[in-house]
Amino acid sequence: MNKLLRKPLQSAPTEMMGKFEKFNLIENPFPSSPYVNQDSTDQRINGKVYEIEIRKKELEQIENVFLKKSQLNPNHLRLGYIIDESYIGRGNGKSAFLVNLQQYINEDYCLDISNNINKCFAVYVVPEAGGRTKTFLSLVDLIFEAILKSNVIESCLAILRIQSINQLYPNRQLFENMNEEEMISKLSEIEWYKQNQIDYNDIANAILLNPFLQGLPADFPLYRERNRLFLNMTMQKDFEGYYTQMPGRGRERLDFVFSHLVQFFQSAEFNGAFILLDDFERIPEFQSARQKRDFALELRSCIFDGLYTSAKTGFYNLLMVLHAGVPRLISDAWAEAGMENRASFTPRTTSNHLIPFGKLSREHTTLLVKKYLSEYRIDTSNLQGTEPFSEDALSRIGEWSEYNAAKILKMAYDLLEKAALAEGVTTIDEAFVSEAKGVLVGDLERSIPKIENVDSTDLLKKASEG
């Protein structure tokens, strides 16, 4: 029989109640396993759903001490530590904070934040787990990767080209009704120049006259455009290729990232950059004492007082996230390398470069849960409520999660799943949470080594049998 003509006995109902519809939710807004993965498309875990209010204090300190301070003053602070206050500090929202800080800075390259004093970009760097990022050079590789990922090089190329066009064709209105992305894309197409009767060779030559670009090595990617016979527009991928094919593994890379690239950024009117370094402890954890010291020395020379352009001008600023145990892990090396004097972990007076990352509070629990719920509401007319969670339930959730952001989210996820399946449950109140706790904690307890199940030496047997 023709399967195209056959019908099932029952067809799907045209309208079926969604699992979370009774709570006015499209789906479960909470992550089932809360961690931050910047590259994920799911906004529950990529850090996009973020309640800025919770980390207002920390953000204000970073704004006042770093972002709003003129980067041209060589005396500005270049190194900051975001220090977690509890040493079992996983899932406190540090990664989410950094990812959002990066977006916040890059949104308008820090111009609005600083009242047009600074034009800076930010990159987010995480050392690789398991000790693969052990040396300073391997960290530099990651920093360069992060620069590529942020597409700031593309932006710079576009900015340089616009500068030259404005200089050579001052009266042309070429970019009307274009958004930033379109501009970047048009400016990298040779056809676009032809359509507008612009000789790209002139543009390329004008770019190379920029005072910041003088003294760059002859093979710097921008110089590809000098070849008048086979015109090759320089793209971001040329920088990538240049870096990966660099003959020397060491000094050349440092020169490139900390001097030549800095000049390039400066030519596009940037006066600073923020490197947001997450999970710093992954680096020293696997280093020997000597490796720690070498690392600190390299860092010092690249950021503070080496012969690099970045050190001379203070172009790169580093914000490091440290868990509470970490300062002691590296304090010896820091002292030996002279870093302790420049940016101390244990200053005698209150210091601006230390940004304590505090615990969440009862109110933060509500804010956090509210934020996630509001992103997944069906009826978006009122986004202020915490339904189906009652206030008491949120207090309990906060308390039992020890006010740890990741645990709060996980618990909210579990509770909502449970409530969705339970018939007739439309609110999650304290009683529901208390009842569910047994089950939630039960899950955890199964993985816990209980004393009645632990193997231990039987001394009587050992004494008699040897």
Next chain:
Amino acid sequence: MNNEIKIAHKGFYLLEYFFILLRSIEKYSEQDKVFGEFKILKKQNFLGESKYKRKFETDEPSKTQQDRYHYTFREVIEEAKTYDLIEQDALSNLRLTVKGLDLLKLIENQGVESFNNYLFTCMEQKHGTFRSIIERLYAKNQYKPGLLIFPNYSPRQLDFERSNVKTVEDIIRYSHALTAKLQEDISSNLGLVKDMSPHNKTLINRLVENKLLPSSPSEDFNPIKYNVIIKRFRDFWMNYFLKEIYGFDIPLTTFDRWIYRGKQIGIIYATEFYPYFSGRIVYPTSVVVSKSASQDFNKLFNYEDGKSLYIHKPKWNDANQDKFVNALVTAYFDLRRTYRSYFINLLAMRELVCYSMKISERLFETFLDEAYKLNLADELKIKISLEVDRLPEETTAMYLKQEPVMVDKKYRNIIAINVTPGDRFDEQAA
């Protein structure tokens, strides 16, 4: 086996008190002066009511404190006399005996361990208490040889907020939850089914009789008495376990004193901090047998019936090093599973390792120190990173509840372990 436990003396004090008494008498002989020196040394050595509860003391102790010090002082004198460490003349002046002098020399020349062992010999010769406790421990739990549990749960642990516990009814609800939990623990740990509700009734009645609770269930009790009431619960059930479940016929305080002395000597382990267990656990780290077939035991004492007390004290050799490292790794990952951080609490880890290997805290420290040195020399199959987070004295906490761990001449309280891939441990695990 003699079923009765021989007891001596009432006061709770640990072995250091003998040391400060002997030192004081070495200096003075008049009782008042000895007492003065005793107080100074007590303060210098941070000896509180118990070693595990270090209080900040004012310069001038109150009258009741003075009385308590004096009571302890007299108790230690009496006990020291029974071991012939000191003697008292007709004028009540105190003097060290030859034995007492020897003991002081011992601590100077050979350290605390030898001092403790010597005292242990004196005590065991006189009373034999340690032997009867250790034998009783082994007799009482066949499933887990020697392990006794004394579970206990505060209202908070059973989800009763203090602010919600106001009336007699609230207390009764807590008592029901507590009995249910204890019954569950007895069944899962000891395989016993007990109906504890009659005992619970007795306890509640007693609290009413003692005027700690009003007789009408709906009435509020005096909130100032909250802690006293909760402590009564704790003591009642500890006593219940000691007497009804384990059949010890001695007061709880006496039991406490001897097991904590045993812990100092290294023959018994007792802790209230075993991870994921609420309450106290006690188990022996020694055996009483005629002969040990294993090299890992040291003979501490010979009894008249031909048996001896052997302390479990493995040597630092290849086999034991492997066992220790494996125990470290297992404990580390057990704790990491729930805490999810690189660094975990070293003291919690010590509890797990000591129980799994049945060794003393001191031996754990020695072994960890050895392992750490090998690790620094890159001769260990795992990587150990020991750090200090915040030491007790750096926090505002006033009590030193657990002995700290000193490794490589520094106090440490957090530890991280890295098992490098492809090494021996992995092969074993596979």
